[in-house]
Amino acid sequence: MSAEAEARARVLRVIAAGRRIQDPNDPLGAEARARLPAVTGLDPKGVELALSAHLETHPTDVELDTLLTRTGRAPRCHVVLAANVCTAPLRALALAAATSPDVVVRPSRRDPVVTDLLVRALSADEAFVRTHHASLTRAASITPAPGDELHVYGSDASIEAVTRGLPAGISVRGHGTGLGLAVVGENAALDDAAEALAWDVVPFDQRGCLSPRFVLVEGRASRAEAFVQALDAALSRAAARVPRGPLDPALAADIALYGATMEAVGLFLARPSHAVGFDPSPRALVLPPAARVVHVVALAPCDVPRLLAPWAPFVTAVGSSNDGALVRAVLERAPFARCSSIGEMQRPPLDGPVDLRSSRA
Amino acid sequence: MRAFASGSLRGAPPEPFDDLALALARFQAAHVPALGRLVRARGIDLATARDASVIPALPCDVFRLARIAAHAPDEDTLVFRTSGTSQGKEARGEHPFRTTATYELVALRWGERMLWPDRQDLGVLVLAPSVEEVADSSLGFMLDLFAHELGGPVSFHVRGGVLDIEGAARATAEARAAGKPALVLGASFAFVHLLDGAGARDLTLPPGSRVMQTGGFKGRSREVEPNELRRAIAALFGVPEAHVVGEYGMTELSSQLYEGTLAAALGAFSPSRHGVYVPPPWMRVTAVDPATLAPRAPGETGILRFVDLANVDSSVAIQTSDLGRVTDEGIELFGRAPGATPRGCSLAIDEVLSRGSS
Numbered sequence: 089m090s091a092e093a094e095a096r097a098r099v100l101r102v103i104a105a106g107r108r109i110q111d112p113n114d115p116l117g118a119e120a121r122a123r124l125p126a127v128t129g130l131d132p133k134g135v136e137l138a139l140s141a142h143l144e145t146h147p148t149d150v151e152l153d154t155l156l157t158r159t160g161r162a163p164r165c166h167v168v169l170a171a172n173v174c175t176a177p178l179r180a181l182a183l184a185a186a187t188s189p190d191v192v193v194r195p196s197r198r199d200p201v202v203t204d205l206l207v208r209a210l211s212a213d214e215a216f217v218r219t220h221h222a223s224l225t226r227a228a229s230i231t232p233a234p235g236d237e238l239h240v241y242g243s244d245a246s247i248e249a250v251t252r253g254l255p256a257g258i259s260v261r262g263h264g265t266g267l268g269l270a271v272v273g274e275n276a277a278l279d280d281a282a283e284a285l286a287w288d289v290v291p292f293d294q295r296g297c298l299s300p301r302f303v304l305v306e307g308r309a310s311r312a313e314a315f316v317q318a319l320d321a322a323l324s325r326a327a328a329r330v331p332r333g334p335l336d337p338a339l340a341a342d343i344a345l346y347g348a349t350m351e352a353v354g355l356f357l358a359r360p361s362h363a364v365g366f367d368p369s370p371r372a373l374v375l376p377p378a379a380r381v382v383h384v385v386a387l388a389p390c391d392v393p394r395l396l397a398p399w400a401p402f403v404t405a406v407g408s409s410n411d412g413a414l415v416r417a418v419l420e421r422a423p424f425a426r427c428s429s430i431g432e433m434q435r436p437p438l439d440g441p442v443d444l445r446s447s448r449a
Numbered sequence: 450m451r452a453f454a455s456g457s458l459r460g461a462p463p464e465p466f467d468d469l470a471l472a473l474a475r476f477q478a479a480h481v482p483a484l485g486r487l488v489r490a491r492g493i494d495l496a497t498a499r500d501a502s503v504i505p506a507l508p509c510d511v512f513r514l515a516r517i518a519a520h521a522p523d524e525d526t527l528v529f530r531t532s533g534t535s536q537g538k539e540a541r542g543e544h545p546f547r548t549t550a551t552y553e554l555v556a557l558r559w560g561e562r563m564l565w566p567d568r569q570d571l572g573v574l575v576l577a578p579s580v581e582e583v584a585d586s587s588l589g590f591m592l593d594l595f596a597h598e599l600g601g602p603v604s605f606h607v608r609g610g611v612l613d614i615e616g617a618a619r620a621t622a623e624a625r626a627a628g629k630p631a632l633v634l635g636a637s638f639a640f641v642h643l644l645d646g647a648g649a650r651d652l653t654l655p656p657g658s659r660v661m662q663t664g665g666f667k668g669r670s671r672e673v674e675p676n677e678l679r680r681a682i683a684a685l686f687g688v689p690e691a692h693v694v695g696e697y698g699m700t701e702l703s704s705q706l707y708e709g710t711l712a713a714a715l716g717a718f719s720p721s722r723h724g725v726y727v728p729p730p731w732m733r734v735t736a737v738d739p740a741t742l743a744p745r746a747p748g749e750t751g752i753l754r755f756v757d758l759a760n761v762d763s764s765v766a767i768q769t770s771d772l773g774r775v776t777d778e779g780i781e782l783f784g785r786a787p788g789a790t791p792r793g794c795s796l797a798i799d800e801v802l803s804r805g806s807s
Contacts, residue, residue, distance in 0.1 A: 172794040243800055267796045297794040341739030341752070342788055342798060345770060348742060349508045351490035352483040353515055371514050372540035377788075378795040398540065402796050442794075 094220055095156055098185040101216040103438070105209035106178040107145045109202060112136075116205045123201045128174045129333040130293060135174070137330050142291050143175045147438035158440035159186040160259055162237035166230040167191065168250050170242030171198040173292040179438060180241060180263075181206055181224065187237050189222040194230050232258045239263065263443050266297035266404030267375070270430050271418055272315055274306040276409035282318035284431030285382075286326040288407055289362070291434045293332055294378045297443060298405040298426065298433050301376055303384045304392075306414040309368035312386035313355065316366045319382060320357045327361030332380050342377035349374060350383075373399060392417035404443045407433040450731070450758050454555050457730035458562065466733065470501035470756050473765040480519035483511055484764055501733065502744055506754045506768035509701045512542035519762045520547040529587040531700045544587070544700050547762050552703045555759045556591050557598055559729040563707035564632060564661055564694065565599065566717035571658075572601030572627075574620050576612065576635025576643060579605040587700045588663065592634050601629055612642045618650045621686070630657030633686060637662050637678065638670035644681050645670075653687030659711055660686060663696040679723060689714065690723075697726050697782060701767050703759035704732045706780060725779040731758040734780050736773055750774045752786050 089097070111117040117139070124135040147155070165188035167180055177195070181203070184191040195203035203226070210216045210224045217223065232238045234257025240247045247262040254260070270288065272281045288300050303319070305312035335343070343363060350356035350365035353374075357364045362380035370385040373395055387395065396403075396418060403422035407430040408415040419427065424445040426436050436442055453469055456462045475495045478488045487505045488495060495504070511517060513531065524547050531542035546552065565571055573596040580586070580593035596603040604620045606613045624631045631654050635643075640662055643652075660682055673681070675695075683690045691714040698705040706728045709721030721727065728734050735744050736751030745751040753773045756766050772783040788798045 170794070176794065241794070243797070245800070263794075265794050265796045265800060295795050297796070299795050301795070337740060338786075338788060341786065344740050344742055345508055345510075345752075345768070348487070348505075348768060349510045349514070352487040352507055352511045354486070356490065367514065374510065374514065375796065375798050377798065 091161065092156060094189070095159075095161075095186045096152060097220050098189060098216065098222050099152060099155065099182045101210065101213055101220065101222070102178065102182045102185045102206065103145055103147065105206050105213065105216075106143050108209050109178075109205050110139050110143050110145055116209055120201060120205055124174050125333075127199050127201050129336070130174070131331040131333045133330045134290075134293060134333055137291055138173070138175050142173075142434055143178055144436070144438040145178075151437040151439040154437075154439035155182070156186055159183055160237055160261075162188045162235060162259065164188050164190040164192065164232070164236045166232045166236060166238045167193040168230060168238070168240045168242070169193065169196045169203060170246060171196040172241055173296040174199060174202055176241070176442070177203040177206055179442060180239065182438065183441060184239060185222065185224070187239075189220065191222070191224045192227050192230060193224065194227050234258060237261065261441075263441055264445075266402050266443055266445070267302070267399070268296075268298045268300040268405035268407065268433050269302040269304065269399075269403060269418070270300040270407040270433070271409065271415040272303060272305045272430070273408065273410040273412035273414055275412065278311070278315045278318050279322075281409045281430055282315060282322040283325075284429070285319060285407070286322035287431055288433040289323060289380055289382060290326045290330050294380050296434065298436060299378065300405070300407060300433060301378065301381075301383060302373055302399075303382055304387045304414060304418065305384060306387065306389070306412065309386040312368065312384060313366060316355060316357065316364050316384050319384065320359070320362075320364050323362040323364070323380065323382075324359060327359075327380075332361045335379060339377055339379050343379060343381060346374065346376050346381065370395060387414065389413040389417040392421060396421045401445075404445065405433050405436075407431070450551055450761050451554050453758060454551075454558060454729070454731050458558055462730070466731075466758070467499065467501045469758055470504060470733075470765055471495060471498055473758065473761060474501075474504040477519055477762075477764060481517055481764065483507065483515040483517060501756050501766075502735065504756065504766040506737075506742070506756075506766040507764040508768045509542065509699070509770070512544060512701050513540050516543070516545065517763045518545040518547070520545075527590070528585055529590065529700045530585040532586070542700055544763055549590075551759050551761055552590075553594055555704050555729065555731060556594055559705060559707070560591075560595055560598075562717065562729075563709065563712050563727065564595075564659065566712050567715045568630075568657070569598070570600040570629070572620075572624050572629050572631035573599050573603045574617060574624075574631055574633045575603070575605045576607060576617065576633065576639035577605070578607045578610075582608070588636070588698070591698070591705070595632070595634060599632065601631065607635075607639060612639055612646070614643060614646045614650070617643060618647075618652055621652045621654055624654050624658070625651075628655050630655045630659075632658070633660040635662060636664045637673075638664070640678065640682050641670035641673055644678075644685060647685060652685050658686060658688050659692040659694065660688060661694050661696050661707070663698065675724070695723070695726065697780075699769070701760075701763075702755055702757050703761075704729050704757045706732070706734075709779065721778065725776075725781055727779040728755075732756065734773075734775055736775050737768070739786055742768065748774060748776055750783065753780070753782075
């Protein structure tokens with residue numbers, strides 16, 4: 089078997105392990121559902137949504153081909169995980185398995201659940217261990233050697249802390265934090281766009297780097313305000329099916345201050361399950377708290393460079409209702425963002441890292 | 450308002466604080482659209498209100514999102530802007546002034562009470578750029594105001610962003626030769642650079658000298674624990690620690706707070722300690738619950754809300770995200786309230802703020 093085929097086979101075993109976690113009838117799937125609500129702060133229905141709809145367990149051959157072209161090759165791959173969204177370890181370990189048969193992972197201290205379950209599943213997977221001579225080891229600390237690859241997830245500060253002082257010759261890939269934004273073009277049906285967008289906001293309670301935090305609505309302020317009302321209603325409907333997890337005090341405080349700001353600037357609709365802020369004539373974008381809180385602005389394509397410039401380096405995902413002038417202007421500023429239709433922002437193909445920006449390390 | 454400031458310093462304000470605060474709030478709600486929206490959103494009836502605590506406080510962030518002024522832009526005589534943020538120059542907060550007369554009066558009178566209650570013939574060394582270099586900085590404006598108010602020689606020791614240590618050393622030598630006490634004014638990070646670069650230079654000042662430091666480090670110097678920095682500054686200039694005073698102010702406010710140790714040491718104020726900031730009588734500070742923005746009982750920690758009567762043409766009530774506690778002694782400051790702990794890979798508000806220096 090060629091090295092490429094071996095790498096693909098290892099990735100497929102990681103995905104198979106993910107399927108076990110996805111399956112509520114598998115002991116690993118049951119354990120995930122039992123442990124994740126407390127660890128993640130998501131409602132149990134939010135955990136179920138994450139595992140059943142957002143664990144990437146059915147990649148196409150073409151997606152896997154792309155994933156393999158986007159990974160390096162190394163004798164050993166070390167992975168340092170942060171408390172990213174709870175499903176993130178699957179993709180991270182698939183990338184690591186594509187890189188090397190020998191993977192060492194340091195799970196997030198706060199959320200080690202899916203990593204632990206994948207380690208257990210793969211350790212017991214004869215095909216992974218014996219046929220493909222691969223190993224996935226959980227470690228409390230990592231000690232990469234020259235020639236190894238190191239994949240680090242977390243904030244830019246965390247990545248810097250992990251990689252500071254490493255010996256030369258280690259290939260480091262840093263996967264930083266980011267944000268998503270959605271563009272509602274001038275011809276979009278507002279109710280449809282709002283309904284679809286709600287299902288980009290709800291997964292992981294908006295904590296993922298693909299989660300939309302900003303929505304740019306093309307056209308007049310009155311049109312954007314109509315979208316705000318539609319989104320508010322759509323988020324309420326979505327929350328009836330998948331409630332938001334409990335807010336911690338710091339998050340509640342962030343929402344209170346953001347809300348007061350938006351009350352002064354335009355409009356703030358606060359509900360028990362979510363909130364929507366609206367700025368009809370934005371001088372700058374305000375980052376809302378990541379807790380199903382969406383910041384909506386009315387915007388013309390010519391205003392994109394001014395407004396988006398400070399945020400462009402953080403944009404990891406752009407969802408849009410069409411390929412109109414506004415989304416083209418956005419993508420000019422954020423060319424490495426993953427693009428999708430609204431409603432599909434949280435379902436990126438398993439074709440490489442979620443974050444396609446250049447390495448943050 | 451100027452009559453209120455002068456009268457309150459004499460212990461005889463011409464009208465109750467709450468009446469003036471509410472009068473300003475009514476005027477501002479009618480003429481500042483953002484405040485009008487905030488009042489309507491909260492359903493507050495300012496016409497019948499009797500207590501300033503009902504005035505909705507405008508979050509500082511709004512100063513960078515909307516014009517906060519009761520007058521038209523062509524009536525601006527000066528616009529103070531917050532320092533650069535990670536979000537670019539366009540996103541800087543702006544505080545426009547139709548006139549700076551009130552700002553000048555309250556800054557000087559409270560400065561006099563807390564920094565030079567005993568004498569006015571002080572030299573001034575400024576460890577900050579001159580106002581010509583930072584025309585839109587409220588701090589620069591205030592330091593310039595103090596420098597010109599006091600009778601002694603004035604020197605500025607930051608040019609083009611570079612601290613002129615030799616110049617500061619010369620100025621202290623001249624003060625020593627003349628036997629004339631001086632007031633040293635500057636940002637905390639500038640003092641750190643001076644401490645780091647002073648080497649064996651003699652920067653001591655004549656007896657009666659004093660120091661005012663303000664602001665944090667904002668990534669512009671190494672961070673130094675406040676007590677350690679104060680001790681080091683006192684040793685560097687040869688002044689008692691009580692003569693090293695912290696100032697708290699912000700672009701969105703027109704009044705300042707000071708530690709009262711210097712004024713107390715000079716017999717002009719009741720005993721005070723470092724870490725406790727004293728507001729002027731035309732300012733009321735309340736710690737509020739961060740999640741509900743409702744006032745907390747005295748002594749409890751919350752985020753600080755300021756009612757500053759000197760904010761005549763902007764917003765009389767300002768909501769910060771600075772944590773603090775209000776006691777009979779004054780205001781204890783605990784720094785910016787930490788944001789929520791990130792629980793995912795979505796960009797955190799704190800991560801954005803840490804990249805800038807607003």
